[in-house]
Amino acid sequence: MTRAASATVRRDSDSKARLRLWVRLLRATRMVEAQTRERFKQQFNVTMPRFDVMAALWRAPDGMLMSEISRFLLVSNGNVTGIVDRLVADGFVVRAQRNGDRRTSFVRLTARGRSAFAAMSAAHEGWIDRLLGGVTAREAEQLSAKLKAFRSDWESDA
């Protein structure tokens, strides 16, 4: 139980407040996810994981390694393999070799993938704007800043 001796004093009520926050965070996230998943399916016949991969590739015109995609999206390597397989079948991305290294496979959007993503992305931004409409732009910026700092604490903690 050496862990109980933390740098900061932890009160039980604090713990409860954080737990309540986490529960609300999770519920809010799931509601937005459910809404966007449904719209993606209905309007573009695409899943969120495929959109996420396309969004990552959009930012990297020269392409990304499979491992770069999984690191960026916080999902496992094996996961990305399947999603990219389906995106290839859709004609939205291609795999290519690079650097003469035959382990790696560079993935990038096709022309069709780029134009499809542009349309989806615009629609997506509109959905989020309406779904988070209860939050003012100013609040959104404050919350973003707070969430950005979220990670640092336990990055080192193993």
Added chain:
Amino acid sequence: MTRAASATVRRDSDSKARLRLWVRLLRATRMVEAQTRERFKQQFNVTMPRFDVMAALWRAPDGMLMSEISRFLLVSNGNVTGIVDRLVADGFVVRAQRNGDRRTSFVRLTARGRSAFAAMSAAHEGWIDRLLGGVTAREAEQLSAKLKAFRSDWESDA
């Protein structure tokens, strides 16, 4: 395009701020989920969905209908069927009849399920307390309140 005529004026920069907030919210949620999933697996050999169902049942000593569980957790009916099947196999919950209505099936925790959940739940609260340690209790309460109001906006919008 009748939807474009909204009650409030929407600026493009606001939309970007909300989108950024959403991306950060999703990333933060996924990081906490990944951390807790791993700990649940390592320390209790349980998955998060199973923990979630047990948490719902913990609040309802008399049991819940399958449909009540799925509504509460925001997941589909068919999903709950499989999770409860596995919890039954684990010996953590039981199904029973009720009201003489043979369509419904009431699910409740077993004694073993209750004691297992008590241990998991305490550990879980500690993990969250540390993972969200960068947020003060006061901030946590403010954010919770903000997120609570989240839903109402688009509940009616279909």
Added chain:
DNA sequence: GCTTAAATATTTAAGCTTGAAATATTGCCT
């Protein structure tokens, strides 16, 4: 050059998730 270790990607098994279709039961209406 040979051996070992590291890096990269895929495969596999188990489980989660959805939406739609199928099944079973109840209660209402005539």
Added chain:
DNA sequence: AGGCAATATTTCAAGCTTAAATATTTAAGC
């Protein structure tokens, strides 16, 4: 009673997800 809509759950196919195991290739040490 018979028919039929409403309710509750399960089944199913497709896809997502992880962790672990397996290749495959590259780089490093000697």
